Amino acid sequence: MKTASETKPVCKHCGSPLPHGSGSADNDFCCGGCEAAWHTIHKLGLDDFYTRKAGIVTAKVGEQSSVLLEHFADCVTANKPSDGIDTAAFYITSVRCAACVWLVENLIRKMPGVQDIRVNYATFRTTVTYDPSIVSLNAILKQIASIGHPPAPTNPITSDTERKKLALRLGVGAFFSVQLMLYSFALYAGYFADMPPATKRIMQFISWALATPVLLYTGAPFIINSIRALRRLHMSMDVLVALGAVSAYLYSVSAIFLGYETYFDTCAMILTLISLGRYIELTSKQKARGNMLSLLALSPPIARVIQNDGSIATMSPAKVQEGWRLQVLAGDKIPVDGLVLSGSSEVDESMLTGEPIPKGKHTGSKVYAGTVNLSGVLELTAEAVQQTVLAQIIASIEAADASKTRLMQLVDKFVAVFVPAVIAIAAGCFVARYFIIDNSAAKALMHSVAVLVVACPCALGLAVPLAVTTAVGSAAAQGAVIKNADLLANLKQVAMICLDKTGTLTIGKPKVLRYKSNDARFLVYSASLEACSRHTLAVSIASCIQAHLPATAVQEEAGLGISGIVDGHRVRIGRYGYVAAKGIPKPEILNEEAANGCTIVCVGIDGNYVGYYALSDPLRDDVFTAVKRLRQHYGVALLSGDSDPMVSAAASHLGIGYRAELTPFDKLDILKSYQAEGHSVLMVGDGINDAPALKQANASIAVGRNIADIAVDSADAVLMRPDLTLLESLFKLAKRSDRIIKENLCWAFIYNIIALPLAVAGLIHPIASAICMSLSSVIVVLNSTRAKMIN
Numbered sequence: 001m002k003t004a005s006e007t008k009p010v011c012k013h014c015g016s017p018l019p020h021g022s023g024s025a026d027n028d029f030c031c032g033g034c035e036a037a038w039h040t041i042h043k044l045g046l047d048d049f050y051t052r053k054a055g056i057v058t059a060k061v062g063e064q065s066s067v068l069l070e071h072f073a074d075c076v077t078a079n080k081p082s083d084g085i086d087t088a089a090f091y092i093t094s095v096r097c098a099a100c101v102w103l104v105e106n107l108i109r110k111m112p113g114v115q116d117i118r119v120n121y122a123t124f125r126t127t128v129t130y131d132p133s134i135v136s137l138n139a140i141l142k143q144i145a146s147i148g149h150p151p152a153p154t155n156p157i158t159s160d161t162e163r164k165k166l167a168l169r170l171g172v173g174a175f176f177s178v179q180l181m182l183y184s185f186a187l188y189a190g191y192f193a194d195m196p197p198a199t200k201r202i203m204q205f206i207s208w209a210l211a212t213p214v215l216l217y218t219g220a221p222f223i224i225n226s227i228r229a230l231r232r233l234h235m236s237m238d239v240l241v242a243l244g245a246v247s248a249y250l251y252s253v254s255a256i257f258l259g260y261e262t263y264f265d266t267c268a269m270i271l272t273l274i275s276l277g278r279y280i281e282l283t284s285k286q287k288a289r290g291n292m293l294s295l296l297a298l299s300p301p302i303a304r305v306i307q308n309d310g311s312i313a314t315m316s317p318a319k320v321q322e323g324w325r326l327q328v329l330a331g332d333k334i335p336v337d338g339l340v341l342s343g344s345s346e347v348d349e350s351m352l353t354g355e356p357i358p359k360g361k362h363t364g365s366k367v368y369a370g371t372v373n374l375s376g377v378l379e380l381t382a383e384a385v386q387q388t389v390l391a392q393i394i395a396s397i398e399a400a401d402a403s404k405t406r407l408m409q410l411v412d413k414f415v416a417v418f419v420p421a422v423i424a425i426a427a428g429c430f431v432a433r434y435f436i437i438d439n440s441a442a443k444a445l446m447h448s449v450a451v452l453v454v455a456c457p458c459a460l461g462l463a464v465p466l467a468v469t470t471a472v473g474s475a476a477a478q479g480a481v482i483k484n485a486d487l488l489a490n491l492k493q494v495a496m497i498c499l500d501k502t503g504t505l506t507i508g509k510p511k512v513l514r515y516k517s518n519d520a521r522f523l524v525y526s527a528s529l530e531a532c533s534r535h536t537l538a539v540s541i542a543s544c545i546q547a548h549l550p551a552t553a554v555q556e557e558a559g560l561g562i563s564g565i566v567d568g569h570r571v572r573i574g575r576y577g578y579v580a581a582k583g584i585p586k587p588e589i590l591n592e593e594a595a596n597g598c599t600i601v602c603v604g605i606d607g608n609y610v611g612y613y614a615l616s617d618p619l620r621d622d623v624f625t626a627v628k629r630l631r632q633h634y635g636v637a638l639l640s641g642d643s644d645p646m647v648s649a650a651a652s653h654l655g656i657g658y659r660a661e662l663t664p665f666d667k668l669d670i671l672k673s674y675q676a677e678g679h680s681v682l683m684v685g686d687g688i689n690d691a692p693a694l695k696q697a698n699a700s701i702a703v704g705r706n707i708a709d710i711a712v713d714s715a716d717a718v719l720m721r722p723d724l725t726l727l728e729s730l731f732k733l734a735k736r737s738d739r740i741i742k743e744n745l746c747w748a749f750i751y752n753i754i755a756l757p758l759a760v761a762g763l764i765h766p767i768a769s770a771i772c773m774s775l776s777s778v779i780v781v782l783n784s785t786r787a788k789m790i791n
Contacts, residue, residue: 085115086132091124091152092144104149111135111143120465126151166279173218173272177265180210184265204256204264211264215249219271240422244449244766245270251445260442266766270453273771303335304328306379317369320385328378333370337384340365345376418455422756426451429760446766450759454769455752463744466784471737474787479720480730487716490699491734493680497630497727498671498693500685501640501650504703505627506617508686508722510540510599516589517603517611524549525566526573526603526613533562537601541573541613561601572604579604597649599642619650626724627654633731635679639667639693667693684727685715701727737787744780751776 092104101119104126108117113134119126128140141151183203187195195203215223219242226242245267252262303317306325317335320326325341328334334347346358349371358374361367367380369388426448433444472482482488499505515523528548530538533556542548551571554564561574572579576586579602590600590612598614630636638658640647651658659670667683671693674681683690683697694700694715702715703722719726755772758764764772 084131084133085129086137087127087129088137088140089125089127090141092119092126092149104144108140108143111140114140120469163279166275169218169221170272170275170279173214173268173275176210176214177268177272180207180214180265180268183207183210187262201256204252204262207262207264208253208256211249211252211268214268214271215245218275219245222271222274240419240452240455241270241274243423243426244452247445248449248766251442255442263442263446263766266446266449270449270766270769274453274773304332317385320382322382322385324382326380326382328367328373328380330373330375330377332373334367334373334378334380336369336382337388338367338380338382340367341379341381343376343378345378346374348372348374422452422455425455425756425760429762433762443762447759447762449766450762450764450769451756453766454755454759454764454773463748463780463784464741466781467737467740467744467787470784471733471787475717475730475733478726478729479723480717480726481720482717484716487699487701487730488734488737490680490716491682491731492738494634494682494699494731496635496637496674496679497682497684498637498639498667498674498697499627499656500667500683500690501638501642501647502617503686503722504684505619505623505638505650505654505724507620508536508617510537510615510617512540512544513598513614513616515544515611515613519605519610521567521569521605522603522611525569525571525605528566529554529562529564529571529573532564535562537599537615538562538573540615541601570606573601576600576602576609578602580609581607584609594643594645597646599646619653620722620724622723622725624654626727627656629728631656634682639670664690664692668696671696684724701730733787740783740787744783747779747783748776 104119105117108114108128111130113131115129115131117126117128126144128137130137130140144151183206187200187203187207222238222242223246225238229239248263248267248270252264252267254260255262302314303320304327305313305315305320306327307313312327320336326335326338330345340361340363342363344360344362347361347367348358349368361378366383367373367378368390369384370390429451430444430448433447434441468485468488471488472485475482502508517523523545524547527542527545529551531542531548532551532554533539533542535556549566551564551566554562556562557574557578560578561572563570563572565571576590580586581604587609590602593600593612593614598616601613601615602609603611603613627636636654636656638647638651638654638656639662640650640658640660641662641664642660644660647658647660659666662670667690671681671683675696675698680698682699682701683693684701684703685694686703690702694702700715701717701719703719703724717730751772755764755769755776759769
């Protein structure tokens with residue numbers, strides 16, 4: 001008998017029957033859209049997509065999902081203005097396995113102007129980097145929708161909508177499946193007790209009625225996704241489930257009229273059990289994303305805007321513009337990043353930094369969106385509305401979730417060939433059982449269904465991304481924002497840790513320890529001149545007194561110091577040779593102070609040296625404990641651009657080696673030398689002067705001097721508060737997540753190595769295979785939730 005495809009020509013692109021059998025050598029397409037798509041794919045060199053099982057095929061134009069671009073307006077963020085590249089982040093909720101991820105990524109990468117695309121199976125988040133002058137976001141979204149994966153601007157995991165829908169389908173399946181099993185047990189008992197044919201027929205029809213809602217409602221997502229996938233020759237996990245359930249259902253319907261045994265219970269239980277596994281999986285994803293969801297919840301619902309007439313207007317923070325004045329009452333969340341204009345209060349910033357102690361805020365202090373004003377009323381001016389620190393943290397964590405580790409890429413490649421292979425094995429089992437072993441269609445069908453269901457690679461697809469998502473979110477909750485997921489894998493390889501000094505080991509704000517001078521004008525003149533400079537040393541000196549004299553003709557000379565006229569006198573501040581008259585020997589006290597690790601700033605008035613300031617940027621208290629613990633397991637070196645005496649003193653206190661007076665490129669060369677010796681290097685710096693070294697290192701972490709340092713681009717992670725004890729926690733997190741990922745992968749592979757051969761041998765019933773497959777996924781999901789940062 002000829003099939004429909006043999007009697008009626010079909011479209012070369014989508015496989016749909018041609019209208020009125022119009023296929024010809026010149027017209028092999030059902031519409032102009034399919035013809036254009038076929039030529040595009042051919043031009044891109046993707047012809048093999050039509051023949052390979054896990055191939056990529058574009059749907060006919062008439063079936064493309066509607067995508068409203070205005071809904072995605074907030075999904076786009078521009079990168080550096082000079083490069084003209086945009087990044088769009090949205091969600092594809094229909095991806096069910098690594099094969100679906102592979103499908104979307106490979107098709108979109110072929111589009112001109114698309115630089116990269118990453119789909120995260122654990123969170124559904126998709127990130128596309130593209131050149132808007134070459135390809136529009138609308139074109140990218142439509143291309144994704146055309147293959148049966150419509151994009152969404154928001155993440156369904158952030159709400160209970162998706163989970164409630166799945167719970168309802170699971171409830172319907174469970175209710176009817178329980179009723180169905182009662183009749184199935186009766187039919188099985190009647191098989192051995194010679195049940196009257198009429199009674200048996202009635203109970204089979206009742207079983208049919210009970211199984212139908214399970215298939216059509218609980219199984220609807222599997223069937224719909226499978227139809228879409230099969231029309232594009234794309235094999236996903238849903239195809240395996242749907243083939244097994246539908247085959248058991250259709251065979252049972254025919255068996256009623258042919259007088260054979262039915263297997264409606266197999267169809268219903270497969271769909272119900274796998275839906276249960278999906279429900280547990282989705283719930284666990286929400287828990288794994290709990291820290292991210294808590295960050296999203298920090299966004300305040302309203303902002304109190306002070307109008308020109310002094311009245312207060314409430315509105316969404318998204319409508320606030322930079323420069324507007326806002327009022328924040330005690331107990332309210334701060335709606336945007338801003339600068340305090342008036343008022344004083346304490347603000348809880350623990351949700352951003354992990355630091356539980358509230359911070360005092362007063363006029364001139366910076367405040368950040370999502371933090372909580374605890375006491376007084378604050379009036380502030382808006383400085384950042386869209387690109388707040390909170391938004392940057394969320395974006396960084398999402399980027400880490402979306403980035404694919406090397407293990408993820410390997411798993412994707414494996415799944416792309418595994419699913420088609422399972423279908424081929426199941427077909428082979430049916431043929432062998434029916435034509436060679438016992439010529440029983442029922443046994444052959446159950447045999448192949450068991451193979452299809454037991455081999456679903458759900459656990460394999462979840463093994464890596466869910467553990468990474470859990471680890472990244474947990475680290476963020478304690479103030480360590482991981483921006484590159486590969487950091488976790490790279491940290492466990494680290495043998496050498498290189499530390500910057502200023503801002504990394506020290507407070508980052510030099511303090512005046514003492515000053516000495518016999519000239520009464522010394523303090524007032526020097527502080528008045530330094531008040532004109534923004535240098536960190538100058539700020540510390542200027543703060544020594546409150547009242548300053550006006551300074552004129554101020555000039556800063558890089559590497560030397562600053563000069564100007566104060567009260568009619570020429571004042572110079574800086575190195576000794578810059579401030580003192582030529583030929584006057586340098587006082588020995590200056591050398592002694594420098595030998596003690598102090599920074600010396602000399603002061604000269606009218607060409608005569610009159611005194612000095614001794615400043616120090618002390619090591620933070622947490623540094624001693626952190627470095628002591630790190631030295632037990634790793635090599636630790638201090639690399640600094642400061643003077644040798646200062647760096648030597650710090651290194652001596654910490655008991656580590658050091659290199660001083662280094663330029664950023666000197667640090668780069670030192671890291672390269674360590675790597676040439678076979679060491680994997682972690683660079684810890686402030687993220688600004690250390691940018692070249694941070695880029696070169698195998699793993700890099702920037703220590704933030706303030707919350708806004710999340711914007712550092714060079715590092716794989718940013719510590720949102722200056723606390724090096726977080727480094728030890730990150731190392732423990734890396735080892736734990738690595739162990740959990742290996743456990744997940746081992747379990748997923750061992751499960752398939754054991755279960756698949758048993759199913760091929762005919763030793764596993766389809767219902768048992770559904771239980772095994774769901775249990776396998778649940779084990780991986782529950783194990784992944786252990787990948788949390790230890791404080």
